[in-house]
Amino acid sequence: MTLTFAIVGSGWRSDFFLRIAAALPERFRISGLVTRSAATAAEIENRWGVRGYSDLDALLVDGTPDFVVVSVPRDVAPGIIVDLADRGIPVLTETPPAAGIDDLVDLWEHLARPGMPTVQVAEQYHLSPLLSAQLAVARSGRLGTPSQALVAQCHDYHGVSVMRRALGIGADETEITASVFRSPLVAGPGRDGDPTEERIVTATQTTARFAFGDRLGVYDFAGEQYFSWIRGNRLLIRGERGEIENGEVRHLRRFDEPVFDSLRRVMTGEGGNLEGMFLRGILLGDEWVFRNPFLPARLNDDEIAIARMLDGMPGAIDGHAPVYSLAEASQDHYLALLMQQAADSGNTVRSTRQPWADVVDEELHAREASG
Template identity: 50%
Template sequence: MEAIAFGLIGGGWRAEFFLRIAKALPERFAVKAALVRDRGKADKLQEQWGVKTYTSFGEFAAACRNGCSFAVVSVKRLANPEFIERLAEAGIPALVETPPADGVEGLHRLWERVGPAAKVQIAEQYAFQPMHAARIRLARSGRLGEVSQAQVSAAHDYHGISLIRRLLGIGFENAVIRAQTFTSPIVKSPDRSGPPLSEELTESQQIIATLDFGNKLGVLDFTGDQYFSWIRGKRILVRGERGEIVNDEVSWLPSFDRPLYDRLRRIDTGHGGNLEGFHLQGIMGCGEWLYENPHAPARLSDDEIAVAETLARMGDYVRGCPSFYSLAEGCQDHYLALEMQRAAADGVPIVTETQPWAEASPRGNG
């Protein structure tokens, strides 16, 4: 199969994920053009990655129309709407990093201008991370019965809410949101730039929120330190009437009087005498492969595997396959996150309202 060719808007930390993935999987993906407005940064990106770079959107769009299936938008949220709209006007499908716009008014304005007609998908990768994908598949398998609760302490705001919606099978239903914040001391953690250079006591900002969808409950509990910290772990709880998932532990009742227990197990190659290279093969649990890595044998992190999956699915989408993470879903995730932050700031419950993108998306969460 011919490699999926795409253009890339942006040259920052997150944009480099797409460049690394294309380098690791040249038979699957190819970055044919990049748009970086700053000439110095554009030249540096071209030299480092060997990708033709442009500082003019017009030249970039022309290059995309001449050999790219779509363009990835990987810029700051305030700049997202401009590029989404310009790509839509140019007839170029867009895969957009989260969130698609800043603030509820920004989401409304973006939806009004491009709506469901534009070929836009959101690069919300968390549901495609291997362990999360395995949990989602298990939650939807019926083994746990009807799932009624998901507690997520693994990602912030719209990312965490995306996982909650997928684990619960929630689309665009409204919720009553209650939230509070808590500040506590913590020894400074690593960050995007690497490990700390000295000991420093800093503040950890935590938000705890409940999203009551009526017959289903989502709980988000997250501190920003969890992404990189050595001492702040991630936690997932999924509860159904016949069983539950607690991180990688599964318990369920195939019959009322016979409980079964299992574990979600990562299977990697390259251990001991295995000479297949070092990569994730998949996730096993409950007697089956709950997840098989479609991007093996590339040596990628879980997050890179997930981002690669958004690229692969975008390639399918532009060839006529169904939406995998629509602009409407991306707007809904961010809307709920904004209302969660408002509930925490105001100290009162917030009742969400049906938004324009929900009215245009009757099928809800895929």
């Protein structure tokens, strides 16, 4: 079955959805894109074959899609999400779904009413191949019960989301301490391509500790890390029986029998391989801990993750496993906002249970029960 979705917004993130639909036309079809710019609409139609519309009403005249992707700034997203939901149209919205804590609560209270359509949030990091494999190892029991996680992968709510999943945390209350360190860094590439000259920028690194009772999460990230050639990602998850550190897995088969293994990406198109150019999956020893569901499409890791979100929308709409719910997104953004408060003030900040907390805990228990 081909899923049909529309897009509201024409920024950098919208291009990801356009590329994925073009690479997987048998699975995804874009019915249209809403943008205020006539020039942008013409460019998108010329490049992608997707018709542009000036507003939602014009888009919906030509038919209602299975869901709508909302890819606009956080300060205007809630109004568009509510408009679509009030029309009975499911939504997959970019992160975060709203700007501040009060905005999150207002959006939640509006959408949590009976009869409202499904609203999911486009948090792709835990669905990307490597992080998906690493989190699968953490859930497998090899490490025992995860008690520590250090996440240096992505900013704010993205990093918090990975940290919570690594630790198996729901809406547990936490004490947060944070600080900021600034240091010089040679600029790397950006969204527009490689650097054209040497330039020194200031890297602003936030380090935070989230104390969840018997579990500890550490967030460590500078925004310059996303594109830098010389600042790598790091993930460390520890339990009483082992740890995963980036691609290395160390654990105990018995108390006197250690096992050492590595994650291995299996790529095609290398050397004399003529299968094409795509990721087949990731192995730990002889076990596949991630299989690419979209081969042989030529997608990068981020695009694979986003395609998994799109692919999961029908199940979420039908009431099955969520892609990444509004409740989870609200909790992760809430904790990220508290982290920023802690960094700005230098004080310890403590979270409290928010209106979506029970749903976050229920979804965690459901994931654990399903394995």
